[in-house]
């Protein structure tokens with residue numbers, strides 16, 4: 001957080017001066033930002049600064065335009081479980097709670113394409129359950145997708161969403177058929193989009209279509225093993241959805257244990273502005289989705305279940321606690337109620 005400053009007598013160092021120190025607890029510092037420095041700059045460095053200040057984490061808030069309030073936290077603010085409240089009118093989809101204790105919410109239509117990665121038992125499925133349960137209760141959203149294990153999309157059987165989904169790997173042709181149907185709907189929307197618009201409004205009659213590709217590598221492996229040409233065709237359909245569908249009301253959610261380049265190539269990653277990593281096997285895997293995670297990548301390989309790194313449009317890279325819907329049965333009944 002220091003600046004090197006050239007003075008007539010040589011190079012010196014300038015640091016954000018502390019204008020107030022309250023020993024607390026909690027200990028709170030107020031620092032005056034250096035010219036051109038932003039609160040986000042402090043937040044980005046907070047993971048390195050916390051240990052040196054004897055804290056587990058720092059909560060940094062702006063004070064006016066030029067000051068930052070820095071609270072030294074003795075416990076990780078993400079330790080507590082975040083129960084998912086599915087009562088209507090809560091104002092957008094809850095993605096989690098950040099380290100400042102604030103809920104991260106987004107309207108369904110504001111969702112970008114997403115890539116979610118995480119090892120077994122890291123909380124990736126729990127996050128998908130929470131996301132899908134919230135979307136399923138919205139009449140203007142259709143949940144589509146491919147689910148090799150069947151657990152994630154099985155609760156939609158017999159609902160209006162089911163025709164746009166396929167569960168299991170027994171019928172590989174159906175995977176291609178479902179994705180081809182979604183691409184056909186995308187093409188139709190692109191064709192009928194009014195000439196004076198570059199974004200199609202979603203709502204009654206034109207639902208936002210969220211395409212969930214759970215355990216995407218498992219789907220591709222099964223397709224490649226059966227018929228490499230079919231694997232290529234499915235990859236091409238997904239690539240088209242990622243590249244062309246956002247403006248006509250589609251969102252793609254790709255979930256994988258590891259978003260490796262062979263599965264989620266650079267072009268696909270570039271289309272997915274939303275990226276979540278639950279615990280993964282190595283710092284290099286973290287960096288597949290968060291190239292700027294230098295300070296956080298190492299520690300994240302031992303993150304507890306439900307803690308994710310979040311890269312999101314308009315937000316600095318941050319850690320969040322994902323919402324917890326409860327047991328699988330709670331997820332099933334939430335989908336059945338909502339869908």
Ligand SMILES: Nc1ncnc2c1ncn2[C@@H]1O[C@H](COP(=O)(O)OP(=O)(O)OP(=O)(O)O)[C@@H](O)[C@H]1O
Nearest residue numbers: 081119120121122123124125126305306322323324
């Ligand atoms: N957001 C959360 N809050 C609290 N606990 C969580 C959260 N997410 C996950 N857990 C705990 O971690 C366990 C594993 O989570 P989950 O089943 O989602 O992992 P996963 O990464 O999807 O693994 P798998 O590949 O085995 O399905 C859950 O049973 C739960 O105990």
